Every structure is written in structure tokens, then in C-alpha cells.
Amino acid sequence: MHKLKNNKWLPVLMVVSIVAIAAFQFYWLQKAYEREAKGLERQTNMLFAETVGALQGTKLKLDRVNDSSRGPDILFRNLNGHHRPPGDKMVKMINVMLKRAKDSSRETIVMSNGQQVDSIRIIKKGSFPGRRERIMQFLVDIDSLQDSIRVKELQTAYARRLEKENIDVPFTVKRVQANDTLRPVYNEVTLGFRNPITYRLDLGNTTGFLLRRISVPVLFSIFLVAFTILSFYLLFRNLLRQQRLADIKNEFISNITHELKTPIATVVVAIDALRSFNANLNAERTKEYLDISANELQRLSLLVDKVLKLSMFEKREIELRYEELDMRKLVDEVTSSMRLQFEKQGAQVSVNTEGDTTLEGDRLHLVSVIFNLLDNALKYSPTNPKIHITIGESGARLLLTIADSGIGIPAEYQGRIFEKFFRVPTGNLHNAKGYGLGLSYVAHVVKRHNGSIRVESVEGNGSRFIISLPRHKA
Numbered sequence: 225m226h227k228l229k230n231n232k233w234l235p236v237l238m239v240v241s242i243v244a245i246a247a248f249q250f251y252w253l254q255k256a257y258e259r260e261a262k263g264l265e266r267q268t269n270m271l272f273a274e275t276v277g278a279l280q281g282t283k284l285k286l287d288r289v290n291d292s293s294r295g296p297d298i299l300f301r302n303l304n305g306h307h308r309p310p311g312d313k314m315v316k317m318i319n320v321m322l323k324r325a326k327d328s329s330r331e332t333i334v335m336s337n338g339q340q341v342d343s344i345r346i347i348k349k350g351s352f353p354g355r356r357e358r359i360m361q362f363l364v365d366i367d368s369l370q371d372s373i374r375v376k377e378l379q380t381a382y383a384r385r386l387e388k389e390n391i392d393v394p395f396t397v398k399r400v401q402a403n404d405t406l407r408p409v410y411n412e413v414t415l416g417f418r419n420p421i422t423y424r425l426d427l428g429n430t431t432g433f434l435l436r437r438i439s440v441p442v443l444f445s446i447f448l449v450a451f452t453i454l455s456f457y458l459l460f461r462n463l464l465r466q467q468r469l470a471d472i473k474n475e476f477i478s479n480i481t482h483e484l485k486t487p488i489a490t491v492v493v494a495i496d497a498l499r500s501f502n503a504n505l506n507a508e509r510t511k512e513y514l515d516i517s518a519n520e521l522q523r524l525s526l527l528v529d530k531v532l533k534l535s536m537f538e539k540r541e542i543e544l545r546y547e548e549l550d551m552r553k554l555v556d557e558v559t560s561s562m563r564l565q566f567e568k569q570g571a572q573v574s575v576n577t578e579g580d581t582t583l584e585g586d587r588l589h590l591v592s593v594i595f596n597l598l599d600n601a602l603k604y605s606p607t608n609p610k611i612h613i614t615i616g617e618s619g620a621r622l623l624l625t626i627a628d629s630g631i632g633i634p635a636e637y638q639g640r641i642f643e644k645f646f647r648v649p650t651g652n653l654h655n656a657k658g659y660g661l662g663l664s665y666v667a668h669v670v671k672r673h674n675g676s677i678r679v680e681s682v683e684g685n686g687s688r689f690i691i692s693l694p695r696h697k698a
Contacts, residue, residue: 234463241452261430264434268393268395269410272411273413274385276378279377375397393428409424411426488524494513546584546586546697554590555624559613562602569608569609574613575613575614597689605628606631611626612628620694621694621695623691625689625691629685630687675693
């Protein structure tokens with residue numbers, strides 16, 4: 225993992241990038257939320273003012289339209305040319321007139337201490353001559369209608385207006401003291417002239433409504449951040465896997481180089497020994513050296529053949545040749561060919577069969593599977609190994625179990641033993657030579673036969689390899 229150690233900054237950079245993207249998305253959503261909040265505030269205040277104006281117009285229609293002897297009728301005829309109850313525009317105009325009249329009716333009083341105080345002159349009937357008197361008197365009379373707008377009916381009317389605009393937010397409407405400051409208060413509406421009445425709108429918790437309004441950007445941000453995290457995770461996992469494969473490959477090259485050099489060196493030594501006999505050849509020694517050379521060349525051939533077969537399996541270049549087989553006969557064939565190896569290590573091999581042992585499969589590769597499993601059982605059993613082979617059936621499938629009394633496989637490695645080039649660390653067991661291809665080859669052959677393989681092992685108590693194969697070609 226030396227390369228990964230040199231790239232410790234990579235996960236840090238990924239985390240920083242994810243945090244930066246998440247922070248930007250949060251900032252963007254916060255600004256969108258603030259914009260929606262300001263827009264909602266403006267919209268609700270405008271609708272509140274319109275609702276108050278509509279109620280005010282309704283009151284004017286109900287209380288003044290039939291009284292033709294009063295100022296309103298004269299005012300409407302003078303302003304519009306014909307008799308007509310005031311609408312929304314008229315109500316707005318009246319409110320403007322009330323405000324201007326209120327401002328013009330103020331007088332400044334100088335107190336004894338020199339302080340100036342504004343005071344509203346009381347408008348009495350007859351205070352204004354002619355048409356101006358009638359207009360001002362009309363405004364004074366209208367002032368008496370402001371108190372007829374009740375908070376409850378204003379709340380009801382405003383709720384209907386919000387529902388019409390699809391605005392679902394809690395609110396309260398209440399009367400407050402009139403605001404005499406110059407700073408505009410947009411959520412308040414003041415009505416009246418001599419006795420002004422101020423209605424104030426207060427919105428409740430609008431968070432849920434605002435989040436629903438920006439739900440699409442929120443979902444997009446969540447998707448973007450999640451997609452970025454997933455992409456970085458997959459990238460980093462693949463980098464770790466590639467680094468692990470590179471380390472395993474380097475170890476494989478080191479192991480297989482040693483395995484290739486050993487038989488070659490042995491054969492070279494045997495040939496040099498034969499050459500040194502010259503004419504005085506010893507027949508027994510010559511045969512011994514030739515046997516050594518033949519065995520080493522056979523081991524070299526098996527190694528090369530195993531590498532080539534595994535490579536061809538991964539590339540799907542090998543076509544399986546299916547034929548009717550008897551698994552018991554295949555097992556007997558392999559155990560017979562390995563008899564000398566069993567005797568050399570003092571191994572005890574037993575074979576049990578249950579039910580039908582026939583199936584359709586590729587003879588060459590299934591024999592190689594059995595050979596590799598038995599070879600592993602010998603290599604990873606310290607002394608006098610006991611190997612038990614069971615052939616049985618399970619419905620339409622055949623089961624082959626090979627159990628040994630070896631050193632077992634630690635639990636943390638059992639999920640990786642079928643990976644190419646992987647070898648379980650064996651500590652001080654130096655006679656367990658290999659290159660991490662045997663079990664990978666076995667798994668490929670079983671998979672190509674549409675079968676499955678699994679291992680059951682306890683460290684120090686041996687291992688059981690269980691292979692399940694379909695009886696007939698799929």
C-alpha cells in the first residue's frame with residue numbers, strides 16, 4: 225500500500241470537496257429561502273391591505289348608498305357624474321383624502337417651554353364653506369364607519385383571500401395603537417380620521433410553507449450532494465481495490481518467478497550431472513536424474529497450464545465439452561494419480577457416496593477441480609492429514625464435499641480465498657507453496673458449470689469445501 229500512503233491527501237481532498245459543495249448548496253438554499261420569505265411577506269401584506277379596503281368599501285355601500293340627502297351622494301355625483309356606490313378605487317381615493325385632510329388639519333402649538341406639539345383641529349359642522357365643507361363633512365362622516373370593521377370578519381375575509389391565492393400560512397389580525405412614526409409599517413393598515421384604528425397582520429410559523437415552495441431546489445441539492453458522495457466513495461473504493469490488486473499481482477509475480485526458477489534450476493543441474501559422467505555412465509544415476517528432470521518439467525508444465533487456463537476462462541475463450549460423467553469415477557481417478565503424494569505425507573483418504581453420482585460436465589476441468597482441492601488439503605495439513613470426500617445428491621443437483629484436518633482458514637479471509645492471486649497468510653508453514661490461482665480456477669470452473677462453491681472452516685480445525693453442480697446442462 226506504499227502508493228496509497230503517498231496519496232494520503234486524496235481522501236482529505238474528497239472530503240473537502242464534498243463539504244464545499246454541501247456548503248454552497250446550503251448557502252444557495254438559504255438565499256432562496258430568504259427570497260421566498262420576503263416575497264411571501266410582500267404578498268401577504270398587499271393582500272391584507274386589499275382585504276381591509278374591500279371590507280371598507282362594503283361598509284360604505286351598505287351604510288351610504290341609499291342616503292341621498294347626505295354628502296356622499298353629492299360627492300359621488302360631483303366626482304363621477306352619476307350616482308354610484310364607491311368601489312375599491314374610490315375607497316383608496318377616500319383613504320388618501322382622509323390622510324391629506326388629517327395632515328392639513330394639524331396645527332402646531334408652542335408650549336410655554338418652547339416645545340412644539342402637533343394638534344389636530346376638531347372639525348365641526350359648518351367649519352368649511354361651500355363644496356369644501358361638504359367634502360370635509362363627508363370625510364368626517366365616513367370616519368364613523370371605521371369602527372364597524374370587526375377583527376373576526378377581517379380574519380375570515382383574509383383567510384378566504386389567502387385560500388384563493390393558495391397560501392397556507394397561520395396568521396393573526398389584531399387592533400393596535402396607531403403608528404405615528406414616519407417609518408412605514410407594511411403589515412399595518414390604519415383607517416379613520418379623528419379616531420384612527422390600526423389593524424396589524426402577524427404571520428405565524430411559515431417555515432413549512434416556504435420549504436414546500438423551494439422543495440424542488442432542496443431535492444435537487446440533496447440529489448447533487450448524495451450523487452457526489454456516492455461518486456467519490458465508488459472512486460475511492462476502486463482506487464483501494466486497484467491498489468490491492470496491484471500488490472497481489474506483485475506478490476504473484478514474485479511467487480511464480482520463484483516457482484519457475486526452481487524446476488528450471490533443477491533440470492539444469494541434472495543435465496550438467498549427466499554431462500559430467502562422460503563415457504562412464506551409471507545407468508541408475510542416469511535414470512534418477514532423468515526422473516528428476518521429468519518431474520520438474522511436469523511441475524513447470526502444470527504451472528503454465530494453470531495460468532493459461534485461468535486466463536482463458538476469464539476471457540470466455542474456453543468452451544466446455546459436456547458429456548455424461550460419474551463423479552465417483554472422477555474422484556477415484558484423481559486419488560489414484562495422487563497416491564504417491566498421499567503416501568509420502570501419510571495421508572488418510574476416504575470416499576463415501578450417497579445416491580446417484582452422475583452428471584453432465586466437462587471431464588478435463590472437473591478433474592482439475594478435484595485435483596486442486598485435494599492438493600490444497602495436502603499442502604495445508606501439517607502431518608498425517610485426514611481427507612474425507614463425500615459425493616451426494618440434493619434434488620436436481622449433485623454435491624461434492626472435500627473436508628480436511630488441516631490448519632483451517634481464518635474467518636477474515638474466508639470471503640477472499642476465491643480471488644485471483646490471493647493467498648491466506650500461513651505464518652511459519654513454509655511448505656505451503658503456491659501462487660493464489662488454484663481456488664480462483666476452481667471457482668471459475670464451478671461457475672461456468674452454473675454451480676456454486678462455499679467453504680466452512682474453523683482456524684485450526686480444518687476446512688470443508690462444498691460444491692453444488694446441476695446434473696444436466698442448463
